[in-house]
Amino acid sequence: MKTLTLLRHAKSGYDDPLLRDFDRPLNDRGRRAAMKVGQWLGAAIRRGDMPDFALVFASPAVRVRQTIEGLEAGMNRPLAPVYEQRIYLSSSATLIELCAGFSDEFSDAMLVGHNPGLEDLLLELVPPGGKLRAEAELKYPTATLARLDIAIDRWAQIDGGRAELTKFVRPRDLDPSLGPDD
Secondary structure: OEEEEEEEOOOEOOOOOOOOHHHOOEOHHHHHHHHHHHHHHHHHHHHOOOOOOOEEEEOOOHHHHHHHHHHHHHHOOOOOOEEOHHHOOOOHHHHHHHHHOOOOOOOEEEEEEOOOHHHHHHHHHOOOOOHHHHHHHHOOOOOOEEEEEEOOOOHHHOOOOOEEEEEEEOHHHHOHHHOOOO
């Protein structure tokens, strides 16, 4: 069994029209959401409801880096991500290729990135049906965390339809003032 946790970056700002997409920072709501999700994740790890991640891969975009900073602050511990350019604006196929290359010594991994790639990956790996997948089909909001339990022994076996979506935590589930997205 492998566990893959997907985290979409928190809400970013569009205040500077001259700023490249890659360089967009989080807005205030995004910073608060990242911290809140980090607090939830830290508590879930302590309870044993979520894995303790030794393997974290993330997009190098500014909004992802700032999301991770907020997550770490909320968890009160570092995640030590590997920043991987291929995650920035990637397709689900690229994300599957990346995951397939993970070392099998790790049973739990986290990807922090962007839509539509993360949402497409979730919908590809999790078969239709179930309440959580139905919620994910409607929308995968910013700063939302999804836990997928995958019935595989090796990361190279990752492919469509074998995962179970066991957590789908949106910032608004933790604090109603953090949602919904506009």
